[in-house]
Amino acid sequence: MLNINCPYCGDRSQKEFAYGGDATVKRPELNKEVSDEKWNEFIYLRKSPRGKHIELWHHIAGCRQWFKVQRDTVTHEIFKTAKMNEEIK
Amino acid sequence: MMNISALNFIHKIGKFGDHNGKNDETLLKVSELNKLLIFQIAKFKNSDFDISKIKVDGLNLPSSLKSSSNSNTRVLWFGPDNWLVFSSDLNLIEKEKKQFNELDFAITDISHSRAIIELEGNLVNEVLKKGCPLDINSFKEGDCANSVYNGITVTIDFVSDNPKKVRISGLRSFGESLHHSITDSCLEFGYKSI
Numbered sequence: 001m002l003n004i005n006c007p008y009c010g011d012r013s014q015k016e017f018a019y020g021g022d023a024t025v026k027r028p029e030l031n032k033e034v035s036d037e038k039w040n041e042f043i044y045l046r047k048s049p050r051g052k053h054i055e056l057w058h059h060i061a062g063c064r065q066w067f068k069v070q071r072d073t074v075t076h077e078i079f080k081t082a083k084m085n086e087e088i089k
Numbered sequence: 090m091m092n093i094s095a096l097n098f099i100h101k102i103g104k105f106g107d108h109n110g111k112n113d114e115t116l117l118k119v120s121e122l123n124k125l126l127i128f129q130i131a132k133f134k135n136s137d138f139d140i141s142k143i144k145v146d147g148l149n150l151p152s153s154l155k156s157s158s159n160s161n162t163r164v165l166w167f168g169p170d171n172w173l174v175f176s177s178d179l180n181l182i183e184k185e186k187k188q189f190n191e192l193d194f195a196i197t198d199i200s201h202s203r204a205i206i207e208l209e210g211n212l213v214n215e216v217l218k219k220g221c222p223l224d225i226n227s228f229k230e231g232d233c234a235n236s237v238y239n240g241i242t243v244t245i246d247f248v249s250d251n252p253k254k255v256r257i258s259g260l261r262s263f264g265e266s267l268h269h270s271i272t273d274s275c276l277e278f279g280y281k282s283i
Contacts, residue, residue, distance in 0.1 A: 008153060008169055013222030015237055061242040062235045063153075063168035 002076060007083045008063045020056030022046050023068045050074055054088055057081075094123040095204035095264040101282060105272065108279030117210035117280040119272060122256065126179045127200045132170035136193040145174055145185050156233045156246055163256075165233045165246055173244065175205075175256075204264025206271055209254045212278045217245070217255065219274040239270040 002014040028034040028042055050073060057069050070080040070088045082088050094100070100121045108116055130150070132138060140150050146162040150172050156165045162176040174181070182198055189196050208216060217225045220239040228234060230250040236243060241263045246256040259267045272280070 009234070010154075011224075012236070015222050015240075016235075061237045063171075064235075065169060 005081045006059045006062060007067050007081055008065055012062060016059060016061040018058045018060045020058050023054045023056045094121060095261045096121045096268050099265050099268050104281050106276035106279040111279050117212050117275050117278050118283055119275060119280050120207045120283045122205040122207050126176045126181055127203055128174050128182050129197045129199055130172045131195045133193060138193040143188060146181055154232055154234055156231055202261050203258045204261050205256055205258040206268060207256050209252055211253055213253045213255055216274045220270055241267050
C-alpha cells in the first residue's frame with residue numbers, strides 16, 4: 001500500500017486515489033495540423049520506464065483534484081508531488 | 090427537497106451488538122440526520138473573487154480540511170475552492186444566494202443526494218479506524234476530511250471532541266451500504282441506534 005502526499009490534503013492512503021497515466025504526454029497544439037503518426041503517438045503510444053516516472057493521479061475520494069507524482073516504477077518510492085500548474089524537475 | 094430519509098428502510102431504533110451490561114450513557118450512539126438543507130459552493134477556477142468577503146449564515150468559508158459552524162449551520166471544506174453547507178435553516182440558500190455572483194460561483198442544492206450518519210461516544214475513533222485509512226487520531230473538533238469507508242466515498246465532519254461526535258455523509262445511493270458498514274463496525278462495542 002502506498003501513501004501519497006496530495007498537494008491539497010496531505011499524506012493519504014492510495015485507497016483514496018486513482019491512477020491517471022503518464023503526466024509527460026503533451027497534446028498536439030490546438031487548431032494546428034497534426035499528422036496521423038503524431039496523433040497516433042499521442043493517443044496510443046506510451047513509454048514504460050524503469051525507474052523515475054512522472055504520473056498523473058486523481059484524489060478521487062478526497063479533494064477530487066488531479067496532480068503530478070514522481071514515482072519510481074521499480075521500488076514505488078514517491079519522490080515528489082505537485083499541483084498541475086507546477087513543474088517537477 | 091427529498092422528504093423521505095435516505096435510511097428510512099434500514100435505520101432501526103434499539104440496542105444492538107455487545108451492549109449487555111454496559112452503561113447507556115457511555116454506549117455508542119448511531120443516528121441518522123435528515124431534513125437538512127445541503128448545498129455545494131464552487132468557486133470557478135478563473136475567478137479571483139476574495140472569499141473572505143463571503144459569509145454563509147455568518148460563517149466564513151473554511152480553509153483546507155477545516156469546518157466552521159454555528160448552532161444551525163456547518164460549512165465544510167470539500168476541495169480547493171469548494172465547500173459543502175449543511176443547515177437546518179431550509180431557507181438559507183435563498184437568503185445567501187445574493188452574495189454569490191453567477192460569474193464567480195456555482196451554487197447547487199444537493200439536499201436530496203446525501204445520507205448522513207452521526208456517531209457519538211468514546212469509541213467513535215475505533216469505529217472509524219475499522220473502515221477508513223485516515224490517521225483518525227490526528228483529526229480534532231473543527232476538522233473535516235473526504236476519504237473512504239470500506240470503499241465508499243465519504244465526508245467525515247469531526248463535530249465535537251467532548252463528547253466525541255462525528256458525522257459521516259456519503260452519496261444517498263450508497264447510504265444503505267454505508268449504514269451496514271458502520272453498524273457492523275459498531276457491533277463489537279455495542280451501540281444504541283436512535
